[in-house]
Amino acid sequence: GENVEQHPSTLSVQEGDSAVIKCTYSDSASNYFPWYKQELGKGPQLIIDIRSNVGEKKDQRIAVTLNKTAKHFSLHITETQPEDSAVYFCAASSKVIFGPGTSLSVIP
C-alpha cells in the first residue's frame, strides 16, 4: 500500500523567512497530492494541491513542487507570518494517505 513520509517533524522559522516541508511517497500510481493545515482543535484544511501532470503550483505565499520521478513533493511557504503556525500534513492518492505531519512554529 501507499506510504507517505514527511520531514521535518518540527520546524521553527523567524517571521518573514521561508519554510519548506518535504514528503516522499511510495506508490508510483498516486496522482493527487494535497497539503493540509491543521490548527489546534480543528479539522485539517486544504491549503493547496497538485496533480501528477503538473510540476509546480503557486497560490500567493504558498507553492508546491512535485518530482514524479523521485516520488517526492514539497510545500514552500514564503514570508511566513505567526498565523502560519500550525501542523501541516502532506497526503498522496485519492484515498488521501497522510504523512505524519510537520509542526511549524513562526517566531515573531
Add this chain to the structure above:
Amino acid sequence: DTGVSQDPRHKITKRGQNVTFRCDPISEHNRLYWYRQTLGQGPEFLTYFQNEAQLEKSRLLSDRFSAERPKGSFSTLEIQRTEQGDSAMYLCASTPQGTDTQYFGPGTRLTVL
C-alpha cells in the same frame, strides 16, 4: 456555515460502552470519508462512501466499528464495546463529484476511560 459538521464534538465514555458519531457533509457532496487521528499523527483512513454505498474499509476498521450512510447524506460511525485504544479524534470529510478535494469537519474527540 455550510461546511462539514460533526456531532458530538467531544465524547467521554467508559470502556465497554457503545458510542455513535454523526457527520453531516456539505450538501450534494457524493463522497464521504471517515478518518481516525491520534495525538501527533496524521489522520488514518477508516472507510468511505460514494452516495450510500460503502466502497472501502481499512483493516483498522475492526468488527467493533460500523459505518452507515443510509440515504447518501449524513453518515454515522458506531463503535461497540469501546476500548481505551479507541480514544482518538474521529474526522469526517466530504468531496464533491468530479474532484478529489476533501473538506474536513471539526472532528469528534473520543475519550474512553
